[in-house]
Amino acid sequence: MDTYSFLRQLADSWALLALTLFFLGTIVWAFRPGSRDVHNDVADIPFRNETVPVDDADTPDTGAKS
Incomplete structure (x- = not known):
């Protein structure tokens, strides 16, 4: 048997x-019991360092209106 046929x-x-x-193991791992907290925590990452915008009514308007 040559190498190509064997491979x-x-x-x-x-x-x-x-x-x-591997695929089935990944699916089972993702949907395992107790992983909901981990998934919710990861889903909130973009909002962790969100700052409240400053009220800019006191600042003068320097841009041109369109």
């Missing part, structure tokens, strides 16, 4: 099995 047979069987198991 093709390996990719057709064992690599497909390994990638399928």
